[in-house]
Amino acid sequence: MRTLLLTAGLLVGLSPMCMAGQVYKWVDAQGVTHFGSQPPQGTEATTVIKSAAPPAGKPPAPPSGGAIGDQKAIDQDVKKQIAEQEAQLKVFCEQARTNLAQLQNNPRLREEVEGEMRRLTDEERSQRIDETRKQIEEHCQ
Structure with a gap:
């Protein structure tokens, strides 16, 4: 029973990471920086976070501090x-x-x-x- 609950908890905890998509960054005509899941038409956007599928055959790794550190760096830049x-x-x-x-x-x-x-x-x-x-x-x- 504990194993079932632990497995279910891990699956629920890791599911948002699997659903993450690409994040785009662009600057509008007024010089304001924007972030979004869809790149705007007519302006150049850079990909900030690329979505990546987990490699086949390997179980998903638990979240590490690296992703949190990257987000903190992005937050500081913004x-x-x-x-x-x-x-x-x-x-x-x-x-x-x-x-x-x-x-x-x-x-x-x-x-x-x-x-x-x-x-x-x-x-x-x-x-x-x-x-x-x-x-x-x-x-x-």
């Missing part, structure tokens, strides 16, 4: 990428807020166009203020 993206977004938001303050507080702004300095008109200035506010609303919290 967390690192997310942290880098958040840092880039933070720099973008700070720059956008600085630009908005410059646009709002300085009515006599100049820009360099083809090596020559020219003053922004009031319409151009107000248009840039609106664009900058829109970017801050969309990307910064």
Whole structure:
């Protein structure tokens, strides 16, 4: 009876490993990294985890610490990428807020166009203020 329960427990415990499929990784147009079981159409995806059938004639081996270590490494890579993206977004938001303050507080702004300095008109200035506010609303919290 114990042997039957032990065998049933091992089969249930190992069944998710047999059903694991391929995992794909890709980066979308906004630079966000995605993972999924289906590769997207029109973008290049790399295979992160390949499904492998157990070799014929051998019983499946019990799970080892190696697979868990690989998953931890993948998790750390993903967390690192997310942290880098958040840092880039933070720099973008700070720059956008600085630009908005410059646009709002300085009515006599100049820009360099083809090596020559020219003053922004009031319409151009107000248009840039609106664009900058829109970017801050969309990307910064």
